[in-house]
Amino acid sequence: MSSRREPKLRISKSPSAQRDASIRRTILRIPRGKVATYAQVAAAAGYPLYHRQVVQLLRKSGDLLPWQRVVGAGGEIRLKRDMAHEQRTRLEMEGVKFRGRRVAMENHQHVFRTWEL
């Protein structure tokens, strides 16, 4: 039996859906009071060069995630105007301290575990 076009039923998710799921889980691992950068999230999710996709995902469905814990390289907030202020406020509410415009990464950088237990 050979059929030229098999996958009537999609057993595995499309690569992009799988990627989004992984990125989501990764963001959910960031605890209160800690932050990670877009690139770190992408890498920890298993997609080292996909920091921009982290952004896309947050733009689309960030409201379901602790989006405030994802920041730009060096701890800089990359949103603009109102949203930037919103993110800073949310972070400060979690006890995150700032040095100028950047998050004090020495204290709040979340380090993802690459091996479990």
Next chain:
DNA sequence: ATCCTGACCCAAG
């Protein structure tokens, strides 16, 4: 297919 954009990143100057 091309062009543009985005909550990006990094090395240079």
Next chain:
DNA sequence: GCTTGGGCCAGGA
């Protein structure tokens, strides 16, 4: 500190 240019990627027009 700053700006610039190049690199990276997917999605939408």
